[in-house]
Each structure stands twice: as C-alpha cells, then as structure tokens.
Amino acid sequence: MSLRILTHAPALGISRIAATTTTRKLTTAAAAHTQPTSSPAPAPPQRPLTAKETAFLEKALRVNQAGELGANLIYAGQYAIFKRDAKLAPLIRHMWDQEVEHLDKFDSLLAKHRVRPTALRPLWNVAGYALGLGTALLGPKAAMACTEAVETEIGGHYNNQLRVLLDMCKDEPELLKNGEIKELVDTIRKFRDDELEHLDTAVEHDAKGAEGYEVLHNLIRGGCKAAIYVSERI
Ligand SMILES: [Fe+2]
Ligand SMILES: [Fe+2]
Structure with missing residues (x-):
C-alpha cells in the first residue's frame, strides 16, 4: 500500500491507524522474504586527463567564470535602475539569482582544478555593470535588448563548448559517466x-x-565575442 493511498484511506472507510498498521505488517513480511540486494558498483575512477583535455578544461573554466561574472554585473546594473518596478524587478532578480x-x-570549479581566473576580471566588473546600467537607463526595451544579445552569445558559446566536449568523448563514452568531463558537460548543459x-x-x-535595436544588438554581441576571445587567452 503506497503512501498516496494511505493519505486517502479515510475516504475509503479505512482508519489511518489501521491502514498504517497493515502497511507495517506487510512491510515486515515483505522484508522477511526479500534477499538483501547489493547497490550497483560505483563507476571506476577515470583515467587522468590528457594535456589537450586539461588545456581545454582550464580554458573553458576561465572564460565561463568571466562570462558569468559579466552576466552578474549586467543584471546588477539593470536591477539598480528597475528595483522599484513591480513588473521588471522580480524578472531581473530571478535571472540574476540564476x-x-x-x-x-x-x-568552485576553478578552485577545485586550481585554474587561475582571467587577469581581466576587474575590467569585466566595470564593463558588465556599465553595460547593464547604461542599457537600463535607455529604458526597459533597451535593457531587454542587452539581455537578448548577451544571452544569445553566451548560449551559443556554451553550445560550442558542448560540441567540443562531446566530440572529445565520442570514442570513450565512459568519460561521460563520472569525473571532470561529465561534471563540466552537466554544468554547461x-x-x-x-x-x-x-x-x-x-x-x-x-x-x-x-530604439536602435540593430545597432545595440550588434554592438553588444561584438563586445561579448571580443570578451570571450580575450578571456580564453588572458
Ligand atoms: Fe549564466
Ligand atoms: Fe543568463
């Protein structure tokens, strides 16, 4: 008897206590006739990453951290302008929280793999906040145009990384069962x-x-592409 059924037991004319007692008896009887089952063996540890895989992982972690830092600052800048807007504030707050x-x-992944952050972190702090604040000052639609441009680039960037990672594992699918590659793939997805x-x-x-959507869109996407290129290298 499942818990769901027990919850509705009074409606069936069965008291909760009686039903619980019956369940306990059934559970005890079932346990007596059930052989202990062993849990599945944990996946064996992965082989160490090759130099090429390590280089990709480090580059990916560095640029992704920089991108997420920039995104945080963009939403912080937008929130500073729209924090009293009943419609936009919760929307921006939700995206910012993510x-x-x-x-x-x-x-945490950079710390775990001892990867140094981009040296341009202070620059992305300022640029991200200025972009969020500046577009929000132009109005809600411009703020959304900024979000659309940035997220298009970041979404595409993550898809590119996933393609490389899945290609890396095509002859060794077990790399996707546990270990560093699996963690990165799951996180990026x-x-x-x-x-x-x-x-x-x-x-x-x-x-x-x-207003000026095309210009804004192309400028911001171009800026994101440049930031990604530089953060992968510096
Ligand atoms: Fe993000
Ligand atoms: Fe985002």
Whole structure:
C-alpha cells in the first residue's frame, strides 16, 4: 500500500491507524522474504586527463567564470535602475539569482582544478555593470535588448563548448559517466538552458522593440565575442 493511498484511506472507510498498521505488517513480511540486494558498483575512477583535455578544461573554466561574472554585473546594473518596478524587478532578480548560482559553480570549479581566473576580471566588473546600467537607463526595451544579445552569445558559446566536449568523448563514452568531463558537460548543459530561458524572457519583453535595436544588438554581441576571445587567452 503506497503512501498516496494511505493519505486517502479515510475516504475509503479505512482508519489511518489501521491502514498504517497493515502497511507495517506487510512491510515486515515483505522484508522477511526479500534477499538483501547489493547497490550497483560505483563507476571506476577515470583515467587522468590528457594535456589537450586539461588545456581545454582550464580554458573553458576561465572564460565561463568571466562570462558569468559579466552576466552578474549586467543584471546588477539593470536591477539598480528597475528595483522599484513591480513588473521588471522580480524578472531581473530571478535571472540574476540564476547567474549567482552559475558564478558560484564556476568559482568552485576553478578552485577545485586550481585554474587561475582571467587577469581581466576587474575590467569585466566595470564593463558588465556599465553595460547593464547604461542599457537600463535607455529604458526597459533597451535593457531587454542587452539581455537578448548577451544571452544569445553566451548560449551559443556554451553550445560550442558542448560540441567540443562531446566530440572529445565520442570514442570513450565512459568519460561521460563520472569525473571532470561529465561534471563540466552537466554544468554547461544546465546553464546553457538557463541562458536560453533568459533569452526567451528578453524576447517576450519586447527586446526587438528597443530604439536602435540593430545597432545595440550588434554592438553588444561584438563586445561579448571580443570578451570571450580575450578571456580564453588572458
Ligand atoms: Fe549564466
Ligand atoms: Fe543568463
């Protein structure tokens, strides 16, 4: 008898106590006739990463941390302007909260793998906040156009990394069962989905209706591409 059934037992004319007692008896009887089952053996430890894999992992962690830092600062800048806007404040706060989670994860992965952060971290701090604040000052649609452009680039960037990682594992699928590669793939997949959700939110809130949308969109995407290129290397 399942717990769900027990919850509705009074409606069936069975008292909760009686039903619970019956369940206990059944459970005890079943236990007496059940052989102990062994849990599945844990996956064996992975082989050490090759120099090429390590280089990719380090580069990916460094640039992803920088991107998530920038995203955090963009939403911080937007929130500073819209924090009293009943419609926009919770929306921006929700996306910002997800960026905080993304940044925390990459901070911990950098520490775990002893990867140095980008040397340009202070620059991304200022640039991210200025971008968020500046577009928000232009109005809600411009802020959404900024989100749309940034999330398009970050979503595409994560998809590119996933392609490389999956290609890396095509002859050794066991690399996706546990270990560093699996953790990175799972993390990127989850965050990529969050970024694409942010992109949808921006489009739903009329990002494309912003004044000078095309210019803004191309400028911001160009800036993101440059930031990704530089952060992978410095
Ligand atoms: Fe993110
Ligand atoms: Fe995002």
